[in-house]
Amino acid sequence: MLKKIFSRFIFRIKKYISNRKMVEHFESNNGKFWTNLTVSRELNKSSKTNQVVLVEISEKNPFELESNMRVAKTIELNSDLVIEALVACTLKVKEPYVKLVKSYNIARVIALYRVSLLNLFRLIYSLYVALSLFRKIKTLDDIEELTYNGVVIGDLVYDTYIRMQDGKFSPSKDYILLKYITHAIFNCQLYTVLLGKGNVKYLVVADKCYINHGVLYRVAIKFGVKVLMPTKELKWLNAGNIKKHFHHPELSLDEMKLELKDVEIEKQVSSYFSKRFSGEIDQIDVLSSYRNKRVYARDELMSIMSLVPGKKNVLIMPHAFSDFPHIAEGLYNDYYIWLVELLKVVKDINNVNWLIKPHPTSYIFNEIGVVETLLNDIGATNVKVVPKDMNTASVKDLADVILTVRGTPGLEFATFGIPVVTAGEGCYSGYGIDITTSSKQDYVNTIRNVTNIPRLDEAQISNAKMVFYYLFIKPNAMLTYLMKDIESNMSDYNKVLNNILDNNNSELIEDNVLYGITLKMLNQIENN
Incomplete structure (x- = not known):
């Protein structure tokens, strides 16, 4: 028994060291790539406006990281906007993905759940509002229809509940449900403060489901922010397709x-x-x-x-x-x-x-x-x-x-x-x-x-x-190089990070599939 525990401990230590070395390696090499690109294109951040491309980093996986950042960098290279990343963490100094995100040579990283007295008050207020909504719930329909400040959160709460609770395929009216309602309201408040300033023009998200992703893009739409989501296609999320399947072609x-x-x-x-x-x-x-x-x-x-x-x-x-x-x-x-x-x-x-x-x-x-x-x-x-x-x-x-x-x-x-x-x-x-x-x-x-x-x-x-x-079948917006040699282990994130670095060395930025698709989408949005 002790031998098994010791072996597991040693394995975790080795994995931690390996991951830390990979983060340092990626931070250095990816940083050089994007810094050199900025210099070669003569992009001066001081000449940029205060308009922002906000990038969501909540899943903390390299698939989300590279796809979202490629869209954002394309916008940055073809506009006067700067990139800010919203990372789901409390302390930036202890979060590896802050280092990974910074290596894309961006303007700022924001810790979503920053520890502060103001956020504590927001959390208490969120619980107070959640209790009021919670008491009124009688049916599953009531959960689905929950809203806060004009933003529908009920379906996101519903799906987060059943996704996170093993063996629960429909929500119950319990402490767990109250927790997720509170979480959704708290996120709503954070995003409202962030997006209510009016300086975010584009938001790049990795997904539209569950509380972590869904609340953000819905608040953004409320404030008139243009929301882009790279999946099979680069999707423009807007008020007209909130309830539409995100893989629907939206073509006749x-x-x-x-x-x-x-x-x-x-x-x-x-x-x-x-x-x-x-x-x-x-x-x-x-x-x-x-x-x-x-x-x-x-x-x-x-x-x-x-x-x-x-x-x-x-x-x-x-x-x-x-x-x-x-x-x-x-x-x-x-x-x-x-x-x-x-x-x-x-x-x-x-x-x-x-x-x-x-x-x-x-x-x-x-x-x-x-x-x-x-x-x-x-x-x-x-x-x-x-x-x-x-x-x-x-x-x-x-x-x-x-x-x-x-x-x-x-x-x-x-x-x-x-x-x-x-x-x-x-x-x-x-x-x-x-x-x-x-x-x-x-x-x-x-x-x-x-x-x-x-x-x-x-x-x-x-x-x-x-x-x-x-x-x-149609060629799409997915970055196939991320998947190279990882089919047998989709969680080999270090390999994915290496794939990103290899691609940096072999492909011009304009040749990346998301570059042309993003420019086409920007043109569509601006002419809409």
Whole structure:
């Protein structure tokens, strides 16, 4: 026992030393790169205005760091704005990411949770306001609708609660909920002070979900700040898309067709699926769904699960329950409640073969076995769980209809003509690909009449392939060099930092994918 504790202690010491050396190495080399660039471009910070590009650094990972800073540096190099970074820490002297951020040669670093008497008063006031809101909560809807000073915080509180509490897929009215309401209000106050000065023109954020990210960008929008978020695309977050899925193209089908007019979509999609189904795409959900899994024939699965020939196979594909259910609007409060209510309906419908496939990344969220337990508790004995080793590629031959809230498989298998019934807005909503309803009752009626749902026609399949290409295949704003040689260990942040330094030595700043995309977005915003 003592030997094990000692070994663990030594491991942590070695890791600490390694991380500290990496920070020093990155700080020195990245600092030289950006300082030399500033000198060569003859950028004089003293001639800049007091207008600011504010960069959020809250996750403290190098993916967020490099992506956000590349967008901000592009703006700085092409304007009279300076960069300030907002780091989620209390003391700058003890925070390694302060050193990493400073190496980008920026104007100032702000410690979000700086220790001060004023912040203590703000925290006490936040608790007072939170208690007032907390006492009024009766339902989950009440949580979702919580607002503070005109900023909606309820959905962010809701999703933070279930993400941080293992085994809690819907919030309870408890101390934890009060804590997160207080946190959201406190952040609102901090951001209001920071953004209310009127000198922040652009804000660069890494995400729009949960309290840490969501409150900041919503307060920024309230003050008229232009918010940019580098994901698959560089997104302009504004009042019009707060409730929209952040991967939605926000283009009409005609606009998308025009943009992709020179692309052989059929060929590209076919080639991509060949790689995806064999697990060659380095994304965690793809690897979990396809790599080292078995592709079953339809007849084989029919036999294994004792399915009735002649009946439609309706496949329920749940989400990871605690993975940001309020990413867009939906019929139900969260993914867990959706599945509970759905199973209550389908357990009494026996004219189809009901199947369910737990989400492949459920292990990441400590949700293994939740679906099976739920089936037992509800008594949905007519719903069969697919084999655990089933490659998701088997779905295209097995399923006649797919049910999900907004999951990617709905779009993926629509490219094979399989219809999908959704219970919320998603990244492929509005393109005539999924079957949507405007109320829970209409949704239930659709489920009860699921046998009447036809396969997609050729036009729908063609549109599904185009949207799929746009979202998953088209060259995008992601910095692929960050991922070099880390597929087997996504948490190897030191390797990612080295990848950034290697890229500095091999690529001109104008050749970085985010440089051109950012300039294009700035032009779009200024002309809007």
